[in-house]
Amino acid sequence: MNIIWDAQKYTQAFSFVHQYGEDVLELLDLERDMAVLDLGCGNGALTKRLAERGVRAIGLDASAELLETARTHYPDLTFVRDDATAFVLDQPVDAVFSNAVLHWIDRVHQPAVLQHVYAALRDGGQFVFEFGGCGNNRRIHAALEQSFKERGLVYEMPFYFPTIGEYAGLLEQMGFRVTYMTLFDRMTPLQGENGLEEWIRMFVKQPFEDLAEDEKNSLIRRAAALLQSDLLRESVWYADYVRIRGKAVKLCSPGAVHAG
Ligand code: BEZ
Numbered sequence: 001m002n003i004i005w006d007a008q009k010y011t012q013a014f015s016f017v018h019q020y021g022e023d024v025l026e027l028l029d030l031e032r033d034m035a036v037l038d039l040g041c042g043n044g045a046l047t048k049r050l051a052e053r054g055v056r057a058i059g060l061d062a063s064a065e066l067l068e069t070a071r072t073h074y075p076d077l078t079f080v081r082d083d084a085t086a087f088v089l090d091q092p093v094d095a096v097f098s099n100a101v102l103h104w105i106d107r108v109h110q111p112a113v114l115q116h117v118y119a120a121l122r123d124g125g126q127f128v129f130e131f132g133g134c135g136n137n138r139r140i141h142a143a144l145e146q147s148f149k150e151r152g153l154v155y156e157m158p159f160y161f162p163t164i165g166e167y168a169g170l171l172e173q174m175g176f177r178v179t180y181m182t183l184f185d186r187m188t189p190l191q192g193e194n195g196l197e198e199w200i201r202m203f204v205k206q207p208f209e210d211l212a213e214d215e216k217n218s219l220i221r222r223a224a225a226l227l228q229s230d231l232l233r234e235s236v237w238y239a240d241y242v243r244i245r246g247k248a249v250k251l252c253s254p255g256a257v258h259a260g
Contacts (some may be wrong), residue, residue, distance in 0.1 A: 018045035021099035032096040041099025044070025103132035133244030147222040180247035195237035
């Protein structure tokens with residue numbers, strides 16, 4: 001998905017994306033000077049957290065806008081522009097970390113991502129991730145579908161939100177050993193009195209691509225009205241997030257020699 005991000009707004013109004021990601025870092029077993037790739041690093045906030053833990057952190061993202069913000073905020077860190085479905089690193093890394101990224105890549109391209117993550121890791125390297133899991137934002141997408149339908153339009157949900165079974169299967173097919181995976185609800189408060197409309201504008205772009213601005217605004221407003229009784233609580237809007245979080249380890253290549 002090729003998206004042009006409003007990097008400033010993303011960083012200011014949606015900072016919860018990387019703040020929640022700090023919990024995911026805890027799944028990594030880190031040692032000083034390990035090389036760790038932050039796959040889909042966005043504005044670089046979590047790449048910085050990794051670096052603060054004493055590892056050699058590299059941020060990788062496809063968005064020029066987000067990378068510019070990352071480089072401006074963290075000029076001492078290494079950032080590269082590349083695609084999660086096609087990247088190749090010069091040297092293998094000890095761990096790949098990815099927060100709130102993999103749902104942007106459709107089901108067809110998921111094996112390509114995992115293939116490149118696998119190739120980027122040393123034997124025994126860790127892959128730690130969190131993204132939108134099965135049922136993520138179900139109520140928001142249902143309201144958008146209803147709003148589109150009322151105008152004779154068809155809404156196609158543009159994200160990949162797998163079950164644990166499906167994603168564990170993909171990892172195992174690629175040669176990973178899955179050591180941990182969980183799926184959980186996370187109702188997430190949004191900023192501002194129009195928080196839900198802003199969220200939709202920031203994150204749900206594809207379904208509106210061919211529509212006029214007026215029509216887009218009406219569709220979003222209608223979706224928010226449909227959700228008011230459910231997701232507006234004591235004047236705070238919430239997004240009904242579901243996370244899939246996990247850890248997988250690259251199995252040693254069949255011919256590798258193990259000492260001890
Ligand atoms: C998320 O789960 O982080 C997410 C999914 C779709 C759009 C925006 C965020």
